[in-house]
Amino acid sequence: MTVASSEIRLKVKLFFDAPDLMTTSTINRRILPGFRLSLGYTVAWLGLLVVVPLAGCLVKAASLPFDRFWGAVWTARARAAYAFTLTSSFASAWINVVLGLIVAWVLVRYEFPGKRWLDSLVDLPFALPTAVAGLVYSQLYVENGWLGQFLVPLGIKAAYSRLAVVLVLTFIGFPFVVRTLQPVLESLDAEIEDAAFLLGATRWQTFRRVLLPALVPAMITGFALSFARAMGEYGSVVFVSGNMPFKTEIAPVLIVARLKEFAYAEATAIAVVLLAMSIGMLLLVHMLEHWSKKSHV
Amino acid sequence: MSELKETSRGLSRHSAGRHDPLWVRFTLIAATVAVIGVLVIVPVVAVFYQALAQGVGAYWRNLTSDPDTRHSVLLTLAVAPVAVVANLVFGVAAAWTIARFRFRGRTVLTVLVDLPFAVSPVVAGLSLVLIFGLQGYLGPWLRVHDVKVIFALPGLVLATTFVTLPFVARELIPVMEAIGADEELAAVSLGASGWQMFRRVTLANIRWGVLYGLILSSARATGEFGAVYVVSGHIAGRTDTMPLRVEKLFQEYNTPGSFTLASVLTSIALVTLALKVYLERKTRHELAEAVIS
């Protein structure tokens, strides 16, 4: 019984941690059909729909003389927008890591009535349109809103403020950390914990020394995913932030403001900066996923 | 075999949790309920409450009597499926290429597929305007041929397609990698043609992943705001999708109407969630079986 179950666990572990090991190599290209067709279609579609428009952005921004580009990209207002975009995304990602760890821990390790429902609700931010999220969040935290009526007297302004932006970004990015941590928590070997317990470690020591290190790679990946998602978010933030320059204006809102003035080149310049930040985050996420897979095998 | 796996997993989970003292368990569970409650449950309830605040009659009237609201629903129902189906075809093709083959530039391709996920929707919309707008690179050509993209339906479709591009592909690539090429190789070596192999083996294996990706991208396509906002032109009754209409109603002092439409979108989201849960269970079950066998 034990041999079979450990064999099963090994296969499950391999599935979650190193799928690359299970694919075959370049022999595929000679045997499996459709390489040229699918590659061609994929490249064509990506080229037309993704590469060409984004390249258009770069070309447009590059067409600006450098001083004008710099003038558009580095105004005090733009700098404030980048800073706020980064700090609010960072803050919300951090909060999501803490909350996500707690929630994932509870959902994986404990049983209680209604757990299944809670587990499915975690994914709601994925499915809910961002405009709806923004609309309802703004109404909840105003002075006479359901939650605002308690918070505002305490001096907590969670509507049309920086806190409001962080709050709604936390909502948006919430599922990422939870869903990244859950498989890792599930694949943790309980026998190690038993061993630690038998050897006299307290629960806290077990958590800090044994479990947490195993979770850190997934936490970092979840953090990065939540961060990346938050950085580009527009639909919900535009409802709750008040969009005050130098205070609560995020970079996408600044881009739209420039667009409405039809200062296309200036808007594109800021968009390119935002794009660079997003691509940077994307590459970081990829590297982290690669690293966390490697460190498990 | 799978029951064995389930039992051993279940056992290990229970035995792991039993070491935690009761007060820790209690606090953490309470914290979880509070977090999910405040972040997710309260807003959802609030949407429906606000929508129904003036009674069911008013709700129905808000939804059906305004032609612009009706049109926005139809418009979303016209735009979202086109984007989703287009990206479905793309997703299958991309997953086939990336999961089954190794070639130079594979990593670049993978990153490119993920790119729309990281790009801000506003930037996506802006890039489309730069290409297809009248002052854009293709603008004059489009004008001459009387093809309207920006401020018209095709622009909305393009913006939505851009934003939902990675969803199906991202679902299918790990699934196809995990399942492995064995069955397909076997099929080919047994004499199946390319399409036969694809239809009989590949699609059969990935069908739950496909449905899963379909559901995720449908939800995103229906709710997309930022990219569509930029390319739309905000012509009420013509180029306002449901999320844009929600914003417009709110701006026009029609908060109940705005929440009514928002509640429709929320209901769609909840249905999406239910389907997702159902499929998730199916996928895990089938994947686990595929892995073990």
Add this chain to the structure above:
Amino acid sequence: MKMILGTSAGRLVIAAFLTVSILGCDNSGTAKVHSSSTDAAKVDAAPSQVELLNVSYDPTRELWRQVNERFVAAYRKEAARDVTIRQSHGGSGSQARAVIDGLEADVATLAIWSDIDAIRKAGLIADDWQQRLPHDSLPYFSTIVFVVRKGNPHAIKDWSDLVRPDVAIITPSPKTSGNGKLSFLAAWGSVLRRGGSEVDAREFVTELYRHTPVLDTGARAATNTFAQKGIGDVHLTWENEAVLEVAESKGQLQIVYPPISIRAEPFVALVDANVDRKSTREVAEEYLKFLYTLEAQQVIAENGYRPIEPAVLAQHSDTFPELELFEIAEIATGWAEANDRFFAEGGVFDQIYDSRVE
């Protein structure tokens, strides 16, 4: 579904569907999607269903909804044809640029002369547009007033009260909104008209924009910020928007009429390039002419806009208090010069706003 996808025939059908739906969906395609609220007696000669796009500025949504209803009814009686009128609203400057960028407006009913002129400069409106309609193509005029919280807690009565240290002002961005430009010009003019110099005016306006926490892109957006989000102490807006805003506020807001303000002139024009291409010139012309009929002027007055016909204006004198309204000519050599000097890239507003750092 999966079976269909698997066959090449199925893929072909889907590809065809995609191509057709993307390329084939134009005006007529989307016209099928929306509901037509009229059942018509068809006339065989001209197409009985015509659609016009009216691109307007931000706060006029309610006005045009009512005017359009009347026009559609009148036109059906007169010409036995069905018209559908679509509206697009946003900051006036943004809307002008949208039309230049391809938004297919049949008529442009914008907030300020320079926005219509921008469309003319882009070649879409004929040079003689202003002479084609009565009163130089001006169906109504308006002004900028203040809206404050109930009880006027900051005791705001005049322009100079706006720059007191504890007052936060809500007004839209002059870069995108007609309201924004007019607030600026009204503030500028309030100094000049009382004997101040250009330097004094510039100082005052600079100080004014130091008190604005946010500049929304349009008049309605600014109203939402002030009335619904509760940001700011005083709202500089159109008279008509103020009337509507106060009515919707259920007693929480009130209007304050400054002793002096600018005469705001929202002109209307036919967009020649589009009406010729869409063959809607005749209907569009009738539409704009309709604005000067007694019926339309009444609707205009009822919505808080000052009608151009003196008789109708006199009838509604209780809605429109006597204000000293100065013309643009008193602070600049015309709308064009005012626009270039104050609002062009690098103009006075840019200099003022960029120099303010939080």
